[in-house]
Amino acid sequence: MDKISTHYFNDPLLKFIQRIQWIPAIVPVLYLICFFNPFVFNTIFVPLCNTHPEYIEKFINGGVVYILPCFCAITITLCLCIFFASLTFFFQNHYFISSAISRLPNLLLETFPQIFWLYIISFTIDTSNNEYYIKWYIIIAITYSPIIIDQLNSRINDLREKNFILAETMVGQNRFVIFFRDIVWYYCIDIMVVQSVYLISSIISMEACMAFLMRISPDNSSSLGTLLNTLYFADIENKWTDSFLAMITNISTLFWLTLIVIISTIFTLNKIASSLEQKWTLK
Amino acid sequence: MKSTNLIQAYLFRIVIYCILLAGFYIALYYITDQGPNCTSDWNRLIDRFWTTTRLVFVSFILLLLLSILLAAGQSFCDYWRKINRIDTIYVFIVGIGIKFFLFLLVLLGIIPIFLTAKGFNILLPNVGAYLSLIFANAMILQIYPHIYNELSSELQSAHIYGAMSGGIPPVKTFVKRICISSLDISKSLYINLLGFSIFVEYQFKEAGSSFQGLAYDFISALYDHENDWCMAFQAFCGIIIMILIVDTIWTFAKIIVTRKS
Numbered sequence: 001m002d003k004i005s006t007h008y009f010n011d012p013l014l015k016f017i018q019r020i021q022w023i024p025a026i027v028p029v030l031y032l033i034c035f036f037n038p039f040v041f042n043t044i045f046v047p048l049c050n051t052h053p054e055y056i057e058k059f060i061n062g063g064v065v066y067i068l069p070c071f072c073a074i075t076i077t078l079c080l081c082i083f084f085a086s087l088t089f090f091f092q093n094h095y096f097i098s099s100a101i102s103r104l105p106n107l108l109l110e111t112f113p114q115i116f117w118l119y120i121i122s123f124t125i126d127t128s129n130n131e132y133y134i135k136w137y138i139i140i141a142i143t144y145s146p147i148i149i150d151q152l153n154s155r156i157n158d159l160r161e162k163n164f165i166l167a168e169t170m171v172g173q174n175r176f177v178i179f180f181r182d183i184v185w186y187y188c189i190d191i192m193v194v195q196s197v198y199l200i201s202s203i204i205s206m207e208a209c210m211a212f213l214m215r216i217s218p219d220n221s222s223s224l225g226t227l228l229n230t231l232y233f234a235d236i237e238n239k240w241t242d243s244f245l246a247m248i249t250n251i252s253t254l255f256w257l258t259l260i261v262i263i264s265t266i267f268t269l270n271k272i273a274s275s276l277e278q279k280w281t282l283k
Numbered sequence: 284m285k286s287t288n289l290i291q292a293y294l295f296r297i298v299i300y301c302i303l304l305a306g307f308y309i310a311l312y313y314i315t316d317q318g319p320n321c322t323s324d325w326n327r328l329i330d331r332f333w334t335t336t337r338l339v340f341v342s343f344i345l346l347l348l349l350s351i352l353l354a355a356g357q358s359f360c361d362y363w364r365k366i367n368r369i370d371t372i373y374v375f376i377v378g379i380g381i382k383f384f385l386f387l388l389v390l391l392g393i394i395p396i397f398l399t400a401k402g403f404n405i406l407l408p409n410v411g412a413y414l415s416l417i418f419a420n421a422m423i424l425q426i427y428p429h430i431y432n433e434l435s436s437e438l439q440s441a442h443i444y445g446a447m448s449g450g451i452p453p454v455k456t457f458v459k460r461i462c463i464s465s466l467d468i469s470k471s472l473y474i475n476l477l478g479f480s481i482f483v484e485y486q487f488k489e490a491g492s493s494f495q496g497l498a499y500d501f502i503s504a505l506y507d508h509e510n511d512w513c514m515a516f517q518a519f520c521g522i523i524i525m526i527l528i529v530d531t532i533w534t535f536a537k538i539i540v541t542r543k544s
Binding site for chain 2: 086095100107108111112114115116119123209213
């Protein structure tokens with residue numbers, strides 16, 4: 001690292017700015033406290049919200065909806081990414097497989113806008129049962145896979161020419177062991193952890209956007225994005241209000257609370273990911 | 284990347300476009316049970332095509348200019364600091380100014396931007412559509428660091444000092460570097476903006492926006508016309524043609540740049 005950047009990172013003012021970026025993390029923590037101890041929420045926020053108790057229950061339980069689908073989505077996406085990235089290692093002498101087939105998801109997803117893909121696929125999913133969430137989140141996560149595949153590919157391309165990998169190959173070590181132990185486990189785990197955190201924030205933001213703007217999720221679903229949509233259209237009949245002030249006063253407090261929770265969670269997750277990335281890069 | 288590789292990749296992408304179109308066309312037989320029956324006027328599609336192109340292209344240029352301005356500003360601050368050693372002003376401008384601006388941009392995510400646009404009915408709907416498309420996605424957070432990294436590496440390399448001693452003004456070298464780095468990301472940026480136009484065209488229709496293009500047709504076919512997949516297919520064809528045109532222009536520009544450098 002050169003002189004300028006070392007000085008830049010050690011600047012007290014910038015350190016202070018870096019620290020205040022953690023402030024939004026208070027909101028998800030408070031939200032978790034409210035989930036485990038609804039007494040706090042009932043005494044402080046419920047009198048403020050002044051909405052139907054059903055919506056308040058949805059708000060409290062909305063965060064749980066994300067846990068299992070996000071876990072499934074990340075696991076499946078990472079496996080898929082490792083599979084496609086492994087092609088560059090195992091078939092390095094076959095140009096077509098290592099360059100074209102391994103980048104097939106990237107080519108497919110980069111040639112056509114991600115949101116159009118999501119929109120088309122959303123019409124083919126059965127939204128009547130709860131498994132809908134898992135499918136929907138997996139699809140959203142897969143559309144973000146090109147970023148992870150690109151990063152894994154570049155890391156694997158760097159590593160496969162290294163002396164220790166070449167030495168292990170010459171000794172006769174199993175290529176699967178070299179790939180999964182020496183490359184993926186030792187050198188790619190940082191990429192996967194950081195990208196998983198980014199992936200969660202991307203899933204939450206995309207789901208919220210699509211549920212709010214396109215009304216894709218079913219009405220009876222309990223995600224925070226759907227809650228935003230329900231509250232907005234319950235409070236405002238005409239979508240285009242006369243003034244900003246009228247909109248603020250017409251929409252219930254719970255809507256703004258939900259929006260703050262979503263945005264703060266995305267902020268916090270992005271901050272966690274960027275901090276992890278920075279630490280690993282400096283190492 | 285060599286120009287032959289670029290042409291190979293381009294031809295491979297054309298095959299993918301053809302597969303996408305053929306796949307959708309075959310899928311229509313299974314979805315509609317009667318086969319494709321595209322009743323909409325194809326000439327209307329051309330009008331829609333130009334509407335979307337206008338919206339996306341103007342937003343694309345504005346977003347690129349904004350990113351270049353930010354990156355150039357920060358690079359200039361780096362350069363200035365290197366020469367003058369004025370730490371306080373540097374930290375103020377770079378540390379707070381630009382970072383605060385980026386922080387604001389992230390804060391104005393897609394939902395807050397739409398709420399603001401909907402709340403301010405006084406704002407012209409077309410202007411609102413442009414602003415939403417530019418600021419609602421976080422693409423600036425990817426473009427700006429990319430251009431900034433390119434510029435700062437140029438600033439630290441010996442090229443710029445060599446060019447200056449050779450009589451070539453540094454601005455020329457900077458502009459060249461900006462153009463090359465912008466070209467690298469322009470295709471993905473255009474496609475990303477095209478994707479986000481689906482939100483903008485549909486949402487701003489009710490406010491009286493004139494942007495009712497391909498993305499609007501696409502969403503309207505499936506949502507308002509209750510799964511009219513034939514109409515959606517027509518819009519899909521238009522979108523693929525638009526992407527193909529952009530891809531062709533981008534590949535040729537990239538080949539020219541690669542050969543020159």
